[in-house]
Amino acid sequence: MKLALDVMGGDHGPAVLVRGALRARRELEPAPTLRLYGEPTAIAEILRSAGESADSFEIVPTSESIEMHESPATAVRRKKDSPIVRGMQDLKAGAVDGIVSAGSTGAMVAGAMLYLGALPGVLRPAIATWFPSKAGGCVLLDVGANSDNKPEHLAQFGVMGRLFAEAVLRRENPRVGLLNIGEEASKGSELYTRAHELLGRAPVDFVGNVEGAGILAGEADVIVCDGFTGNVVLKLAESMVGYTTRLLMGRMKETVLTSFAGKLGVLLARGGLREGERRIRKDLDYAEHGGAPLMGVAGTVIISHGKSNELAIMNALRTALRFQELHTAERTQGLLGKLQGESLGA
DSSP: OEEEEESSOSSSOHHHHHHHHHHHHHHSSSOOEEEEEEOHHHHHHHHHHTTOOTTSSEEEEOOOOOOTTSOHHHHHHHOTTSHHHHHHHHHHHTSOSEEEEOSOHHHHHHHIIIIIOBOTTOSSOEEEEEEOOTTSOEEEEOSSSOSSOOHHHHHHHHHHHHHHHHHTSOOSSOEEEEEOSSSSTTOSOHHHHHHHHHHTTSSSEEEEEEOHHHHHHTSOSEEEOOHHHHHHHHHHHHHHHHHHHHHHHHHHHHHHTTSHHHHHHHHHHHHHHHHHHHHHHHHHOGGGSOOEEEETBSSEEEEOOTTOOHHHHHHHHHHHHHHHHTTHHHHHHHHHHHHHHTTOOO
16 A cells, blocks of 8 residues: 655654654554655655665655645645645545645645545545543544534534544444533534534434533544534643643642642652653644544545654554555445435535
């Protein structure tokens, strides 16, 4: 299986991305065939510095990059020699089986829609991601492909999320919940009350509305929401761990450092708190759980976090392999056909 990897995207430069490709080749089974897109001289130098031959991978030379501040729709039309565009074109042509990038999320979504298109019957694509929960994690979508949704979009997201949970979390008949401000079916805006009705007739195990606290409590395996809400939830969660631990340590110092016993207690507790923080960070770490698939497009498209390290890139490639192996796009079409049969997707 051949995958396209954009090695010019991301916050840490091409060295981290190339090393992630090398790690994937060593550790993934079966090892994917990788095609690296980027500046060839830089890639060759990184490979040599890692003790690898410059021809260890197939390299597709590119001369342009899409920056984070650029309009995604404009950039994917104008910068045709960027890794994202070249990779999408190769995926469309069948030269690769999937694409992974830690570059602009907007450009990945725009490029996928422009060059691959949506699957038949899909109204909007959705970015799905792993999210921590008491039940061992859940799927949250949409987390940013759309900021303005209709009820029919959310119903389709439920179907897409089911497939993610089956493919990545390996859950059989995953429970699908709708993120809302209350458990009652009548709660929320018209968007959410109508989505509740549609999800109740969709080919998923719909468990109803789930409040914010219910995400972490593991009340559902799939959490459906509009892209604006999902993106806010995701970014809040990413920022909470370090803040909470620092707050706890600060309060402990304020209250107990007035005595020797208090000082000793803080010293003893500090190691435990730091170990707890390390474990929680591991649970929340995007690097541990691979990239976020763009669901509903005609190809395997994986969006990695901009701060991706070697582990994150390897796991994003692992996710791409898993989605391709399970023919997720084809299964999406099949389930959406059932959804449309209930007059939900029109």
